[in-house]
Amino acid sequence: MVPLSYYLFLSGFLFTCGVVGFLIKRNIITIFMSIELMLNGVNLSFVAFAAHWRALAGQVFVFFVMVVAAAEAAVGLAIIIAVFRTRETLNVDQVNLLKL
């Protein structure tokens, strides 16, 4: 028997890793992958709660999160390609046109 808190701990750890990667990474693609890691951490807690309370709606929400993640990945990677075409770099420190 695995307590619910173990799943929540793993989920929180994955989310924290995603946040840390989002903050410390400088490559725009790796930052994007950190966002995917955060979404995965949230998905795990959704499924864990769905199993805990026998509520299937949690798994349907995971399905919707995946759909949104797929759409986000498609648009985000297209934006990355557009940025690379104009700025010739993947380093977010050099993409600073909006900076004061």
Next chain:
Amino acid sequence: MSLHLILFLVFGAICVAGAVNLLVQRHPINSALSLIAVMAALAGEYLLLGAEFVAAIQVIVYAGAIMVLFVFVIMLLNAGEEEETKGSRVASLFGVPGMLTGAVLMAWVVLRRSGTEPVSIGALPGHPTEIAHLLFHDFLLPFEVTSVLILIAIMGAVVLASKPEATERKAD
């Protein structure tokens, strides 16, 4: 120690190792491969929770489609090693207290332990038939809206990623 707990710990260890490896690696392709390992291990966790439909989607959509897109873009842009730059001051100012708060919150959750029963594969509660019933009855409107969302995302990706000259030529 039950088999369930052992399997949870094995998959969880793969998840944690992959997530840490994603942060440590400097080359994006290594980060992408460790993220695929995290997603595959998460599919195992979903199977342990009795959600075989979600586990299958996790492997097909996440570890398959989305990560292939990532690897494709990494190779298309010929992404190299990450350059070392000094981190932002705001991130370290707010990041450290934020991390500590998160750690305290997680410890609090872990200390208030509540049990989940082991679910054998194919038993309760994630049967695909029931999920389909929910998806096409209770959540029909969100399901239809996501199809529009996907369509918009496809068109947006095509417009954003197409070459500027191609759109100009079309305008002439």
